[in-house]
Amino acid sequence: MNAVSAARRREVTDAxxxxxxxxxxxxxxxxxxxxxxxxxxxxxxxxxxxxxVFKAIRGEYGSGKTFFTxxxxxxxxxxxxxxxxVQISENETPLHKLETVYRRLVERLTTSAFPPSALxxxxxxxxxxxxxxxxTAGDVAVDDADALDKAVNxxxxxxxxxxxRNAPAFAAALRGYRAAAMSGDAATADAVLAWLxxxxxxxxxxxRVAGVRGDLDHIGALGFVQGLLAVLRDSGHPGLxxxxxxxxxxxxxxxxARDKALNALRQLIDDVHSGRFPGLYLVITGTPAFYDGPxxxxxxxPLAQRLATDFTTDPRFDNPRAAQIRLTGFTxxxxxxxxxxxxDLYATGAVAPxxxxxxxxxxxxxxxxxxxxxxxxxxxxxxxxxxxxxLVGDVLDRVDQFPDFDPxxxxxxxxxxxxxxxxxxxxxxxxxxxxxx
Numbered sequence: 001m002n003a004v005s006a007a008r009r010r011e012v013t014d015a016x017x018x019x020x021x022x023x024x025x026x027x028x029x030x031x032x033x034x035x036x037x038x039x040x041x042x043x044x045x046x047x048x049x050x051x052x053v054f055k056a057i058r059g060e061y062g063s064g065k066t067f068f069t070x071x072x073x074x075x076x077x078x079x080x081x082x083x084x085x086v087q088i089s090e091n092e093t094p095l096h097k098l099e100t101v102y103r104r105l106v107e108r109l110t111t112s113a114f115p116p117s118a119l120x121x122x123x124x125x126x127x128x129x130x131x132x133x134x135x136t137a138g139d140v141a142v143d144d145a146d147a148l149d150k151a152v153n154x155x156x157x158x159x160x161x162x163x164x165r166n167a168p169a170f171a172a173a174l175r176g177y178r179a180a181a182m183s184g185d186a187a188t189a190d191a192v193l194a195w196l197x198x199x200x201x202x203x204x205x206x207x208r209v210a211g212v213r214g215d216l217d218h219i220g221a222l223g224f225v226q227g228l229l230a231v232l233r234d235s236g237h238p239g240l241x242x243x244x245x246x247x248x249x250x251x252x253x254x255x256x257a258r259d260k261a262l263n264a265l266r267q268l269i270d271d272v273h274s275g276r277f278p279g280l281y282l283v284i285t286g287t288p289a290f291y292d293g294p295x296x297x298x299x300x301x302p303l304a305q306r307l308a309t310d311f312t313t314d315p316r317f318d319n320p321r322a323a324q325i326r327l328t329g330f331t332x333x334x335x336x337x338x339x340x341x342x343x344d345l346y347a348t349g350a351v352a353p354x355x356x357x358x359x360x361x362x363x364x365x366x367x368x369x370x371x372x373x374x375x376x377x378x379x380x381x382x383x384x385x386x387x388x389x390x391l392v393g394d395v396l397d398r399v400d401q402f403p404d405f406d407p408x409x410x411x412x413x414x415x416x417x418x419x420x421x422x423x424x425x426x427x428x429x430x431x432x433x434x435x436x437x
Contacts, residue, residue, distance in 0.1 A: 082237045226277060288326075
C-alpha cells in the first residue's frame with residue numbers, strides 16, 4: 001500500500017470504529033468499484049468542461065450506495081469540483097420543495113479546501129477573481145476604489161446575465177453582500193449571505209440593503225442553482241456534484257406530496273439534459289423498489305421512461321454509462337477482500353504490525369465475515385458496516401495493544417440490538433446473539 005499520512009489513516013479507522021462511512025480516504029479500501037471508474041471519470045471530465053450529467057444509483061439497503069457516492073465525491077474533488085450530499089426526507093428535506101433542497105445544498109457545500117458550508121469562501125473567492133479580471137484589463141487603477149467597485153459590479157452583471165433572466169435576486173444579493181462587507185457591516189453581510197443560501201426569516205433590514213424581498217421560493221431555487229454554478233466556475237471550481245440520497249423515502253409520503261416530488265425530479269433531470277445547469281453532476285440514490293415499484297418512479301410514466309435501464313443481463317455486463325446503475329452488494333469473497341484492505345491500512349500505523357499479520361490473516365477475516373453475516377441472517381450484503389466496526393474496534397485495536405491477545409481464543413463476537421441499524425436489526429432474529437468464531 002502506498003504511503004498514507006497518519007492523519008488520513010486515523011480519520012478512516014476512527015470512522016470505521018464508530019460504524020460510519022469515512023468522509024474521506026475511501027479510495028484506500030474501495031472494493032468492487034473498478035468497473036465504474038472509467039465511466040465516472042468520463043462524466044467528471046464532461047462536467048469540468050461545462051457539460052451536465054445525471055446518474056441514478058440503484059441498490060438494496062446495505063449495498064454500499066453511501067460508500068459509492070462518497071467515493072464519487074472524492075474523485076470529484078480531485079477534479080476540483082465542489083460537492084454536496086443532501087438527505088431527502090419527508091420532514092427535513094422534502095424533494096417537492098426545491099427551495100429547501102437548495103438550502104440543504106448550500107449548508108453541505110464543500111470543496112477540497114473548505115468544509116461545509118463553503119459558500120462564504122466561494123463567494124469571496126469569486127469577488128477576488130472579478131477584481132483581478134478588472135485590474136488585468138488595465139482600465140482601472142489599483143488605488144481607485146470607487147472605479148474598481150463600479151467595474152466589478154458591471155462585470156458581475158455580465159457574468160450573471162443568463163442567471164438574472166430567471167433569478168435577478170441572485171445578482172442583487174451578491175451586490176448587497178459585497179457592499180455590506182466593504183463597508184464593514186458584518187452583521188448585514190452575514191444576513192444577506194444567509195438569504196443567498198436560501199435561509200428563511202432573514203431580517204427585513206438586511207433584505208432592503210440587498211434590494212430583495214421575501215424568502216426564496218420553489219421556482220427561484222432553480223435559478224439560484226444556476227447562479228451558484230456560475231460563481232463556482234469563476235472561482236476556480238468547474239462544477240458541482242450534487243447527491244440526493246435516499247430518494248426512496250418518497251414512497252412513504254402522502255400521495256399528493258409524492259406526485260409533486262416525482263414531478264420535481266423529472267423536471268430536474270430534464271433541466272440537466274437540456275443544458276440549463278452547466279457544470280452540474282446530479283446523482284440520486286434509491287432502492288430497486290423505488291425504481292420499479294408502483295409507489296415510486298413507475299407512478300410517473302415520463303420519469304420511468306427517462307430512467308428505464310435493462311437489468312435482465314448478468315450484472316457483470318451492466319452498462320456503467322447508463323442513466324441508472326446498480327450496486328450488487330458484497331459477496332463472501334469481496335467482504336474478505338475489504339477486510340484485508342482495512343487490515344493492511346491499519347497495520348501501516350500500528351504499534352505491532354507483526355502481531356496483526358500473524359493473528360488477523362485472511363483465514364481469520366473469512367471466519368469473522370461468516371460470523372457477522374450469519375448473525376444477520378446470512379445476508380452478506382447487509383454485513384459490511386458491522387463487519388468493519390467489529391474488525392477495527394474489537395479485533396485490530398486489541399491485537400495491536402495487548403501482546404497476549406489472540407482473537408481466535410479470546411474474542412467472542414456479539415451483536416447487540418443497540419448497535420444495529422434498522423436494516424441490520426430486521427435481518428437478525430434476536431436482539432442479542434453470541435457467536436463463537
